[in-house]
Amino acid sequence: MVPILETVRLGHHFLTRYACLEVLDSIDLRIYPGQWVTVKGPSGSGKSTLLLDSGGMQLPTSGQVFIDGIDVYAASMQVRNNLRGTKIGYLFQTLELIPYLTVLQNVQMVTNCDHEMAKTLLQRLGLADRMAHKPNCLSHGQRQRVALARAMVKIPSLLVADEPTGNLDLETSQLVYEILKQYVEEGGALLLATHDPLADGFSDRILEIKNSRLLQWGEATQSVPKHDLVDGEGM
Amino acid sequence: MNWLQIVTAEIGHRWKTSMLMVTVVAAVTFGVTFFALDVQGYQKEVSRNVRDLGSNIVIVPSTLDPVEYYNQGGFSQAIMSQTLVQELLDDRMSLNHLIPILEKNVPVTADDLTTNARVVGIAKSIPMPGRPKAPMQEAIIRNKIQVGSAIAKQLKLERENAGAVTIAGKSFEIERVNRSTGTWQDAAILMDLGQAQLLFELPGKISRIEALECTDQECAATGKTSLAVLEEELGAVTKEAVLLRRQSMADARTRVRDLSVANSDLLQNVLWTLLAVSVACFALTNAIGRLSEVAILLSLGYGRLRIVTLFGGRIAVLSIFGSVAGCVLGSLFVAMWCTGLLISTGSKFSIDWGTSCWVGLIAVLVSILAGSLPAFWVVGKPPASLLGKDG
Numbered sequence: 001m002v003p004i005l006e007t008v009r010l011g012h013h014f015l016t017r018y019a020c021l022e023v024l025d026s027i028d029l030r031i032y033p034g035q036w037v038t039v040k041g042p043s044g045s046g047k048s049t050l051l052l053d054s055g056g057m058q059l060p061t062s063g064q065v066f067i068d069g070i071d072v073y074a075a076s077m078q079v080r081n082n083l084r085g086t087k088i089g090y091l092f093q094t095l096e097l098i099p100y101l102t103v104l105q106n107v108q109m110v111t112n113c114d115h116e117m118a119k120t121l122l123q124r125l126g127l128a129d130r131m132a133h134k135p136n137c138l139s140h141g142q143r144q145r146v147a148l149a150r151a152m153v154k155i156p157s158l159l160v161a162d163e164p165t166g167n168l169d170l171e172t173s174q175l176v177y178e179i180l181k182q183y184v185e186e187g188g189a190l191l192l193a194t195h196d197p198l199a200d201g202f203s204d205r206i207l208e209i210k211n212s213r214l215l216q217w218g219e220a221t222q223s224v225p226k227h228d229l230v231d232g233e234g235m
Numbered sequence: 236m237n238w239l240q241i242v243t244a245e246i247g248h249r250w251k252t253s254m255l256m257v258t259v260v261a262a263v264t265f266g267v268t269f270f271a272l273d274v275q276g277y278q279k280e281v282s283r284n285v286r287d288l289g290s291n292i293v294i295v296p297s298t299l300d301p302v303e304y305y306n307q308g309g310f311s312q313a314i315m316s317q318t319l320v321q322e323l324l325d326d327r328m329s330l331n332h333l334i335p336i337l338e339k340n341v342p343v344t345a346d347d348l349t350t351n352a353r354v355v356g357i358a359k360s361i362p363m364p365g366r367p368k369a370p371m372q373e374a375i376i377r378n379k380i381q382v383g384s385a386i387a388k389q390l391k392l393e394r395e396n397a398g399a400v401t402i403a404g405k406s407f408e409i410e411r412v413n414r415s416t417g418t419w420q421d422a423a424i425l426m427d428l429g430q431a432q433l434l435f436e437l438p439g440k441i442s443r444i445e446a447l448e449c450t451d452q453e454c455a456a457t458g459k460t461s462l463a464v465l466e467e468e469l470g471a472v473t474k475e476a477v478l479l480r481r482q483s484m485a486d487a488r489t490r491v492r493d494l495s496v497a498n499s500d501l502l503q504n505v506l507w508t509l510l511a512v513s514v515a516c517f518a519l520t521n522a523i524g525r526l527s528e529v530a531i532l533l534s535l536g537y538g539r540l541r542i543v544t545l546f547g548g549r550i551a552v553l554s555i556f557g558s559v560a561g562c563v564l565g566s567l568f569v570a571m572w573c574t575g576l577l578i579s580t581g582s583k584f585s586i587d588w589g590t591s592c593w594v595g596l597i598a599v600l601v602s603i604l605a606g607s608l609p610a611f612w613v614v615g616k617p618p619a620s621l622l623g624k625d626g
Contacts, residue, residue: 052619056617057534057617057618057619058617058618058619058620059617059620077539077614077615078538081533081536081537081538081539082536083536084533084534084535084536085535085536085537086536088536090534092534092622094622094623096527096530096531096534096622097531098528098531099248100244100245100247100248100249101236101241101244105236105240105241105244108236109236109241109535110535110536111535111536111537112536134248150535
């Protein structure tokens with residue numbers, strides 16, 4: 001089976017005035033359709049960087065990212081845009097909603113959006129009575145669900161979600177996970193970054209970033225063998 | 236969602252900066268339109284005023300004795316055929332406002348008073364074909380005369396109810412007594428050229444042709460002086476006439492007009508630059524302030540064209556409103572202003588909507604270009620590199 005996401009020796013460092021901060025080092029990862037992969041790690045460990053690089057949103061310092069077999073950063077701008085428009089759904093940690101559009105419009109502005117699907121998704125996420133509101137009229141948790149709806153509405157092959165339940169209560173978090181579970185069961189691939197222990201029960205694999213390396217969660221002192229990560233047998 | 240819905244929503248959300256954008260574009264286009272049209276009116280006014288300084292070219296019979304001519308203050312008994320006027324027109328000589336004149340010094344009488352006057356038969360100025368201009372000299376009504384102020388004083392004629400004057404045994408009603416000009420015209424009586432020819436029994440004859448030189452293009456093309464150009468042209472038409480150039484008047488006229496054109500061009504260039512820079516800066520600032528939006532759109536799969544259309548569309552909508560308002564107000568204000576300011580041409584001042592439209596169009600185009608450029612520039616970058624980078 002072709003992995004929907006594959007990273008090959010993915011590396012990312014940030015240059016500051018005084019130092020070179022290495023965040024990711026030679027990350028090899030494969031995610032297949034129907035797989036839920038959760039990435040954990042302390043704040044600043046590089047979770048968001050891994051997600052941004054993997055989701056085609058940020059150019060890595062080294063290595064390659066393949067989505068559905070296409071080398072994202074070697075592809076033309078048009079191909080990359082097509083990937084973002086059709087195969088990748090991305091939920092930013094900072095949400096990044098358009099402030100002047102309503103909740104429904106924020107979801108409907110996605111390319112190739114099914115408008116009925118947008119309404120259904122918002123209803124399922126408990127935002128039926130908020131569709132005509134602007135984001136600034138919503139709580140952070142509500143905005144988080146709008147951003148999730150926007151990421152999911154086109155039913156992407158790969159959903160990358162950075163802390164989707166960070167500000168949600170337990171009940172709503174459970175609801176969000178149920179929706180994500182259904183998405184995965186229907187063949188979607190999910191790469192999730194979270195601190196939320198509730199996600200563990202839904203995950204097919206849980207990984208942890210420590211010292212710039214991707215490790216099997218719970219085995220923090222030992223690097224996960226490459227074949228475990230790429231073949232999804234590390235659980 | 237179509238782009239217009241998104242653009243409209245964005246304008247509504249950021250209505251304060253949108254209004255500011257409209258105001259800036261309106262103010263700048265107002266200023267540029269106003270000055271562009273004002274400069275046009277100013278140039279016409281200058282042109283009219285230097286024209287009204289008088290003719291700077293005199294074509295006289297070649298038999299004329301220059302010493303006698305100058306000694307008598309620009310008067311001579313020598314005559315030539317009036318057909319020369321048509322020949323000059325046919326030959327498209329570098330002249331305009333041709334005024335054929337026949338004049339004689341004769342005694343004139345009003346009541347019991349008699350004095351010598353320079354009786355001038357003068358025709359309406361004739362424009363060169365292809366160079367239509369407002370007449371420099373209007374026709375004098377047949378059977379009526381215009382009397383110079385010095386003659387009127389000697390004959391004790393009043394400006395109101397001046398009566399009639401007898402010239403060579405024929406009585407002429409006075410159309411008006413002219414105000415003093417401080418020139419030979421104060422000692423002249425003006426009448427219709429044809430009537431003067433009949434009166435003096437010199438049909439088809441004239442003393443001279445006065446005109447304005449229009450040699451700019453020829454001089455530029457050949458590098459010759461204006462006098463050389465004209466003498467060459469006249470020599471090709473006839474040997475029976477020579478040309479006198481009122482040097483200082485001609486040069487002053489040229490210098491004033493050239494200075495006016497150069498200054499106006501400079502002013503216009505400065506204004507166009509001001510228009511471009513101010514509108515571009517504002518549009519650019521607006522666009523740079525929305526880099527996060529570009530990032531969001533990129534992350535959703537929007538391509539270069541759609542993103543640029545969204546940014547350019549917003550600026551287009553706002554700048555169209557601003558430029559229409561600015562151009563219309565600028566045109567109306569300049570019309571009000573110029574009507575009072577331009578004494579000679581103000582009453583005929585008309586708004587040049589073509590120029591206004593150009594100003595508006597350029598303002599819109601510059602705005603769109605400046606507003607779209609940042610989006611066009613960053614659209615190839617990864618979205619995460621733009622998030623939080625709003626300038």
